[in-house]
Amino acid sequence: MVTLQAIEAAAARIGPSIYESPLVHSRTLSRLTGNTIFLKLENLQMTGSFKERGALNRILTMTEEERRRGVIAASAGNHAQGVAYHATQRGIPVQIWMPRSTPLVKLSATRNHGADVVLYGDNYDEACRAAMDRSRERQATFIHPFDDDEVIAGQGTLGLELLRQNPTLDVIVVPVGGGGLIGGLGCAVKEGASAVEVVGVQTARLPSMSAALGHGTPVEVSAGPTLADGIAVRTAGVRTVPLVQQYVDQLVTVEEDEIAAAILTLLEGEKTVAEGAGAVALAALLQAKTGHQGKNIAVLVSGGNLDVNLLARIIERGMVRDGRRLRLRVRLPDYPGSLEGLTSVIAKVSANIVETSYNRAHYGVGLNEAALDVTMETRGREHASEVLSALSGSRYEFSVIE
The missing domain is CATH 3.40.50.1100 (Rossmann fold)
Structure with missing residues (x-):
């Protein structure tokens, strides 16, 4: 131990x-x-x-013969980068096995550090088993990420x-x-x-x-x-x-x-x-x-x-969780100027509209109505409550989209 x-x-x-x-x-x-x-x-x-702390310590304890044969590791990203960077810096061939779900930022960084990357399996454990099998085949040193x-x-x-x-x-x-x-x-x-x-x-x-x-x-x-x-x-x-x-x-x-x-x-x-x-x-x-x-x-x-x-x-x-982003579905009469009235109410309470979606055929609207999904930025829960209060006092029917 x-x-x-x-x-x-x-x-x-x-x-x-x-x-x-x-x-x-x-x-x-x-x-x-x-x-x-x-x-x-x-x-x-x-x-x-x-992760590079452990990776480097393992690399520095390898024999010259082990370095010549190269290293293989499996990782979801961070261990991979540590092994790739420090092995490449010392001229040691390195192959990294990563699950197919690995985030692109980690995959690209590992390749940029000089590793041959193999994408395999749906999770780390599947990639790890395959990498260990390959290391035995090649007689390469397998650098485990934690064990x-x-x-x-x-x-x-x-x-x-x-x-x-x-x-x-x-x-x-x-x-x-x-x-x-x-x-x-x-x-x-x-x-x-x-x-x-x-x-x-x-x-x-x-x-x-x-x-x-x-x-x-x-x-x-x-x-x-x-x-x-x-x-x-x-x-x-x-x-x-x-x-x-x-x-x-x-x-x-x-x-x-x-x-x-x-x-x-x-x-x-x-x-x-x-x-x-x-x-x-x-x-x-x-x-x-x-x-x-x-x-x-x-x-x-x-x-x-x-x-x-x-x-x-x-x-x-x-932002949604903190009340800084608020999305509403508003039922509007479908005639010129109705949208202007809604935005005027929103502007008076200083909310910022960032996205709208206008629909005449869905959400149970009548033939002379439309449903408007409107997304706003607010200063927080208290400000969001002000927006809802202002709309409640107007003629518009609305619901909050969670």
Whole structure:
């Protein structure tokens, strides 16, 4: 099992090539959560996530013969980029197997880092099994994203950094997929400062570590789509489960809308881009799922490789949830000038119309009527209520489209 000494050796080994990401205090998040919040910004790493720590540590422990044969890895994106970047930098042939559902931003980045990419399977686990088979065929080194002692030790260097950057921490909140990050970090923290609490956060769609702890051994959970694709692991690691059992104090889950809200909070409040997996730790705190108040808490923003199309959808849904985007279906008399009257009511309460759709044949309208779907931007729930009140006082019949 991974030891503190192995993590310290990994820190010395990878130190010259890995960015020591900042640990920054957030007044906004502290106010929102009732704690003193510090963000560990691993999304600022060269490949956009913490994963390159473990990947590089494993690469640097390879023999010359292993380097000549090359490396193979499987990943939904972040581990792939870490392996591809650091292997290519050292002239090592690298092939990455990725599920077909991998976000384009991660697929393109992996190829740009010099890897031969094979798309296979509907999820990480299917791609991983195929990659392991290919590595045996080629006698290449398979670099597992989490179930490898050197990878775990590399990820654990984050724990050493956190304790050095802020010795007063009470709690560290960490995303959990297969368990390599929290296992290594937990070992580094608990062996070096046992009073610090380590909390893990999973997506409720794939709680593979919780299932493993419940059974005392890794078990496969059902696959499901999730914003947190970076921790979408169906089976926790054989090496990581004992580490989590020994070093992790608490394990919680977050829902998809909670992850989306955390992404938007980081973007708007901290000007920080986090992918789904990178935002789950903050999501747990924003939803008060860990039960902490008045504590010094480090929140790991583990990655920032977020597809811009997905980000656009997250922003739009977040605006709807916060009442900043309001959509109504209004029944209008179908004659010239009726639309002008409606827009006049909306303009008086300073809402901004961003989209309209006019329909004469559907939604039960009469022969002399039309249905108008109108989408507006507002300043928030209170302003949206003003808009609804103004329309209620007018002659227009309408309903809110949820």
